[in-house]
Amino acid sequence: MPEISKTTNILVCGVGGQGVMTATEILAEAALSLGFDVKKTEVAGMSQRGGVVTSHLRFGAQVRSPQILPGEADLLVGFEAAEALRWGHMLRPGAAALVNSGRIVPPVVNVGLFDYPDDPVAQMRTLGLAVYAFDASSLAQQLGNIRLGNTVMLGASADRLPFPAEVLRDAVLARFSARKPHLAEINREAFEAGRQAVAAAALAA
Amino acid sequence: MSASQPVTAPSRLFLSGNEAVARAVWEAGTRVAAAYPGTPSTEILEVLAGYPDLYAEWSINEKVSLEVALGASMMGARAFCAMKHVGLNVASDALMTMTVTGTEGGLVIAVADDVGMSSSQNEQDSRFWGRFAHVPVLEPADSQEAYAMTLAAFDLSERYRTPVILRLTTRICHVKGLVLAGERREVEPGGFQKDPRRWVMVPGNAKPRLPLMFERERALREESAASPLNFAVAGRDRRIGFVATGPAFMHVREAFPDAPVFKLGLSCPPPLERLRIFAETVDELVVVEETEPLLEGEIKAAGIACRGKDLLPSIGELAPDVLERGIARLRGEAAPEPEVVAPQQVFPRPPTMCIACPHLGVYYTLSQMRNIVISGDIGCYTLGAGHPWNALDTCISMGASMGVALGMDKGRGAVDANKKIVAVIGDSTFMHMGLQGLLDIAWNRGNVTVLLLDNRAVGMTGGQDNPGTGRDLRGNETPRVDFAALCEAVGVRRERIRVVDPYQLPVLFKALREETKIEEPSVIITDRPCVLIDHYTPTKPYEVIDDRCTGCGNCLEVGCPAIHVTRRENTVKASGKEVELAFVRIDTAGCTGCGLCVQPCAPEAIVHAEPAVQAVPFVRK
Numbered sequence: 003m004p005e006i007s008k009t010t011n012i013l014v015c016g017v018g019g020q021g022v023m024t025a026t027e028i029l030a031e032a033a034l035s036l037g038f039d040v041k042k043t044e045v046a047g048m049s050q051r052g053g054v055v056t057s058h059l060r061f062g063a064q065v066r067s068p069q070i071l072p073g074e075a076d077l078l079v080g081f082e083a084a085e086a087l088r089w090g091h092m093l094r095p096g097a098a099a100l101v102n103s104g105r106i107v108p109p110v111v112n113v114g115l116f117d118y119p120d121d122p123v124a125q126m127r128t129l130g131l132a133v134y135a136f137d138a139s140s141l142a143q144q145l146g147n148i149r150l151g152n153t154v155m156l157g158a159s160a161d162r163l164p165f166p167a168e169v170l171r172d173a174v175l176a177r178f179s180a181r182k183p184h185l186a187e188i189n190r191e192a193f194e195a196g197r198q199a200v201a202a203a204a205l206a207a
Numbered sequence: 208m209s210a211s212q213p214v215t216a217p218s219r220l221f222l223s224g225n226e227a228v229a230r231a232v233w234e235a236g237t238r239v240a241a242a243y244p245g246t247p248s249t250e251i252l253e254v255l256a257g258y259p260d261l262y263a264e265w266s267i268n269e270k271v272s273l274e275v276a277l278g279a280s281m282m283g284a285r286a287f288c289a290m291k292h293v294g295l296n297v298a299s300d301a302l303m304t305m306t307v308t309g310t311e312g313g314l315v316i317a318v319a320d321d322v323g324m325s326s327s328q329n330e331q332d333s334r335f336w337g338r339f340a341h342v343p344v345l346e347p348a349d350s351q352e353a354y355a356m357t358l359a360a361f362d363l364s365e366r367y368r369t370p371v372i373l374r375l376t377t378r379i380c381h382v383k384g385l386v387l388a389g390e391r392r393e394v395e396p397g398g399f400q401k402d403p404r405r406w407v408m409v410p411g412n413a414k415p416r417l418p419l420m421f422e423r424e425r426a427l428r429e430e431s432a433a434s435p436l437n438f439a440v441a442g443r444d445r446r447i448g449f450v451a452t453g454p455a456f457m458h459v460r461e462a463f464p465d466a467p468v469f470k471l472g473l474s475c476p477p478p479l480e481r482l483r484i485f486a487e488t489v490d491e492l493v494v495v496e497e498t499e500p501l502l503e504g505e506i507k508a509a510g511i512a513c514r515g516k517d518l519l520p521s522i523g524e525l526a527p528d529v530l531e532r533g534i535a536r537l538r539g540e541a542a543p544e545p546e547v548v549a550p551q552q553v554f555p556r557p558p559t560m561c562i563a564c565p566h567l568g569v570y571y572t573l574s575q576m577r578n579i580v581i582s583g584d585i586g587c588y589t590l591g592a593g594h595p596w597n598a599l600d601t602c603i604s605m606g607a608s609m610g611v612a613l614g615m616d617k618g619r620g621a622v623d624a625n626k627k628i629v630a631v632i633g634d635s636t637f638m639h640m641g642l643q644g645l646l647d648i649a650w651n652r653g654n655v656t657v658l659l660l661d662n663r664a665v666g667m668t669g670g671q672d673n674p675g676t677g678r679d680l681r682g683n684e685t686p687r688v689d690f691a692a693l694c695e696a697v698g699v700r701r702e703r704i705r706v707v708d709p710y711q712l713p714v715l716f717k718a719l720r721e722e723t724k725i726e727e728p729s730v731i732i733t734d735r736p737c738v739l740i741d742h743y744t745p746t747k748p749y750e751v752i753d754d755r756c757t758g759c760g761n762c763l764e765v766g767c768p769a770i771h772v773t774r775r776e777n778t779v780k781a782s783g784k785e786v787e788l789a790f791v792r793i794d795t796a797g798c799t800g801c802g803l804c805v806q807p808c809a810p811e812a813i814v815h816a817e818p819a820v821q822a823v824p825f826v827r828k
Contacts, residue, residue, distance in 0.1 A: 017556065030383065034221055041349075043382040051558030051590065052768055067454075067461035068349075068382045071528045073547035084553050091550040108556050112772045113595045113763055114789065116554035129548040148796065 009062035010164050011070040015089045016081025017106045018053050021152030025079070026057035028156060032173040033061040036165055043068035052108065056089060079159050081151065082106050083135070087122040090131055098132045100158045100200055102151065104139030134158070136199040142192065150192040157196025167197065222386045224379035227350040228317055229254035230386070231357035232287045235313070236394030237261050239279035241272035243639060244668035245291030246326040247380035248319035252289055253671075256680050260391065265671060265680045268605070268639040269294035273301045273316065280314040281406065283397030285361055289317040292331045293604065297640065299336070302370065304408050306340040307416045309368040309423070312396060313361035319375040322497050323524040326667070328585060328602060330522065332499040333374055337475035341424045344372045344475035345436065348456040350384040356472060359436065367423055367430070376497060378454040378524060428476045436472030439485055447534065448489025450482060450502065450513070455495040455525050462527035463534070477502055479509040486511050493518065493537070497525055560590050562769040563745070563801035565662055565735035568709040569631070570596035571765045571803065572716050579627045579723070580615060584608035584641065586633040587666040595766050599631065608632045609644020613653040627723035628654065634661040635673040638688065642697070648728050649698030656722045657730045660709075661690055662737040670740045694730045703729035710735060712806045738799065745799035748816045751792050755812035758788025762804040762813065769794040770804055
């Protein structure tokens with residue numbers, strides 16, 4: 003049983019439609035299964051339309067405010083490279099960011115109004131953040147569906163939680179077994195692929 | 208959309224504030240629940256639709272939903288309605304008189320303030336309605352309280368025969384937390400009691416009821432003074448005592464765990480004498496509320512010294528760090544600076560229209576027209592104000608595109624004599640409040656061209672049904688509104704009503720050009736469904752043949768998020784003008800083959816992808 007007195011703050015960020023909220027929901031279910039008090043929040047009014055999405059997850063003995071403050075996230079799970087950069091300041095100094103290096107370029111960049119950062123991951127590293135990056139979008143596509151990206155990212159985060167990776171994996175599988183059993187096996191694969199990819203990224207770093 | 212929430216046994220549930228309210232509404236034995244979708248309140252009715260043994264409906268607007276709830280209450284049934292903050296503006300006409308009649312079966316109005324404006328046209332503090340209408344206001348601080356206070360609100364409503372406002376904010380509606388839930392209790396309606404002096408609000412009947420309303424308010428003041436929903440949390444650091452409501456209570460507890468706090472759950476009418484006693488136990492009193500200094504003013508008016516919005520913002524959300532900065536100011540200390548890496552400037556990522564959205568063709572066409580004023584409305588199509596179209600000139604309130612366009616026509620001077628005035632409105636907003644505006648345009652012969660974008664969904668809030676979809680909240684078949692017939696019935700001439708396919712750009716352009724030339728009311732109805740709903744069928748996707756792409760960028764003006772720039776090049780035209788070329792590719796996996804971008808592509812560089820990649824339709828939750 004992990005230490006319960008301290009509150010753990012996980013910030014998940016990405017772009018509307020990537021499954022950020024679902025992934026955070028599954029992280030919450032894993033924490034709930036261990037008896038933590040859990041709060042989860044997001045502002046997602048227009049996020050379905052390709053906007054910025056952040057989901058805050060806090061768990062511990064007792065959680066009051068649902069919001070993670072700048073400098074207080076213990077883990078940042080970035081579903082998109084530039085979004086991870088955007089929210090990097092939410093991390094506690096020294097805490098890790100797990101980043102999908104895959105890019106989603108918005109229309110405002112395509113029409114030439116703004117530039118996409120040259121290398122968001124490198125930029126995060128120059129800020130002194132511990133970044134473990136890999137292309138989760140391509141990995142999901144290789145597994146057959148870009149929508150597996152959120153399970154890949156959950157797998158990537160599994161070994162950096164204050165509880166065993168299997169608890170999160172079981173939460174992923176429980177969700178799919180209940181709602182879409184035919185997708186359970188491929189999600190198990192996606193989860194393990196994300197886990198291995200981030201381990202390889204950590205070795206390389 | 209008929210979300211289904213399994214009915215679970217009494218237990219610890221992980222629920223959002225919206226889900227917790229729905230759970231409690233069901234448990235309270237509510238018979239009728241009604242709402243119009245609106246962020247952040249939408250999910251309450253979606254979840255309720257999954258519960259058995261109650262009638263739940265999407266109403267056409269919030270005023271109707273409140274009237275439906277009142278009718279049920281008159282029968283002695285428990286009734287509920289939910290809305291976003293601006294919804295209560297619409298419903299206020301009913302509210303301001305039902306507070307005079309009072310209610311019979313318990314009636315609870317959940318109003319969700321979009322504090323921070325994630326998806327709204329303004330920010331409002333709905334707690335003012337409690338004072339204006341002399342009705343009680345409950346303010347939960349998390350999901351558990353949202354659940355408990357919903358049950359308490361029904362009880363309060365029946366004991367005082369008053370509508371009760373349950374005031375939510377985004378940080379209640381969209382925060383998940385643990386809730387200890389119970390089971391449903393059936394409540395049999397007492398039956399309608401004919402009583403014209405109570406229910407027929409003509410002056411002679413309403414006048415004798417006004418004193419009853421004020422008597423009720425006096426009694427509620429005593430209720431508030433004794434209510435367990437209002438309580439003090441002890442703290443050993445008595446330099447500052449806080450008065451807090453709603454989610455602000457959690458922020459206070461997070462930021463100042465050792466400070467005494469007076470928590471107001473039944474915040475209207477406030478228990479002023481208890482607050483006076485609490486104030487005497489602390490050096491300084493600070494009121495923490497979202498968003499306006501409402502309680503602060505009432506506390507000061509009672510002669511109790513306090514601070515509040517001189518330290519804290521009255522716009523947007525509060526948070527623990529916002530409080531810490533405000534209190535540091537009060538103490539004359541430096542604001543605490545957390546050790547944080549510098550925030551990085553990253554391009555903005557505003558919401559966009561979806562790949563293949565039928566509105567893309569409409570806004571592409573509007574963006575190509577000159578000498579035009581476009582009166583807009585509220586929905587996904589408000590995004591037409593953004594890049595690359597910049598084709599929306601106003602957005603005010605639900606249905607305002609109609610009246611605003613008519614006023615523009617009637618108010619124009621010589622300088623605008625040649626302007627074409629176009630109003631753009633979606634199907635659901637049209638039925639919510641736009642229909643009356645069109646009636647006014649037709650009746651008063653306004654020179655306005657109305658674009659009625661019928662995508663068969665309340666798109667922005669997640670594709671809910673409306674009278675134009677032919678389905679109700681639970682997905683049952685219903686009569687479907689015939690928009691062309693409706694427009695004709697209100698007085699638009701049949702020849703001036705056209706139904707066009709928004710994916711056929713030349714047809715749309717021609718229709719707009721012709722109708723804006725004719726000086727009488729006209730309506731152009733676009734008839735293709737929202738790409739996020741199950742009416743939509745994707746077709747064969749497209750790709751760009753690199754060798755043929757000339758980098759002209761015409762396709763980018765469509766604004767489809769599936770089109771990406773691969774490289775840019777500067778070149779000098781024969782005329783000597785320097786231009787930037789943008790070569791593109793299409794995200795074939797996302798493309799659903801609508802064909803809009805094909806039409807402005809002169810070199811015919813956009814062709815069906817071969818071999819065809821199976822597009823994955825976006826499946827709605």
